[in-house]
Amino acid sequence: MRFEGGVAKYTITEAAETFFDYKKRTVQWLRWRERTKVFLQGPEGHGPIEIERTRPETGERRYKLDDIELITKSLLEYKKIKQDEYDAIMERIAAQRQIEEAxxxxxxxxxKAS
Structure with missing residues (x-):
């Protein structure tokens, strides 16, 4: 995770390790879901999820907590994760939001001190 402009941003590997059960949901699983556009559709009523590319020359993506929350909602809606997984991920997102605020x-x- 890196802070850019006071906002926490995660690579796809960091997102998989931090939010998704890394033993069950590998980086490759998350990348495959992205490539097949499962979560890029967004949850119902939201529309496509736009993910900022911070390094366009390499195509590396950085996910903000809001992105990860939308991805998680979409994965639940499309039945790619179960409700208990969703709940656990949302708890991790809430904890990371506290870290971001701190x-x-x-x-x-x-x-102010400088």
Whole structure:
């Protein structure tokens, strides 16, 4: 995870390791879901999920927590994950949001101090 502009961003490997059960849902599983556009459709009523490319020359994607939340909702809707997996991922997202907020607070304090 990297903070860019105060926002946490994750590579696909970091997303798989941090949010999805890495033993059951590998990076390759997540990449395959992306390639087959399963989660890029977005959950019903949302429309396609747009994922920012931060390194267009390599095509590396960075996922924000909002992206991961939409991906998770879409995977549940398309029955690619079960409800208990969804609940666990959403708990991890909530925990990471707290870390992101703490990072923003520390950055603001450091900015004021300098």
């Amino acid at each position: 990072h923003k607070s520390v950055s603001q304090i450091q900015t």
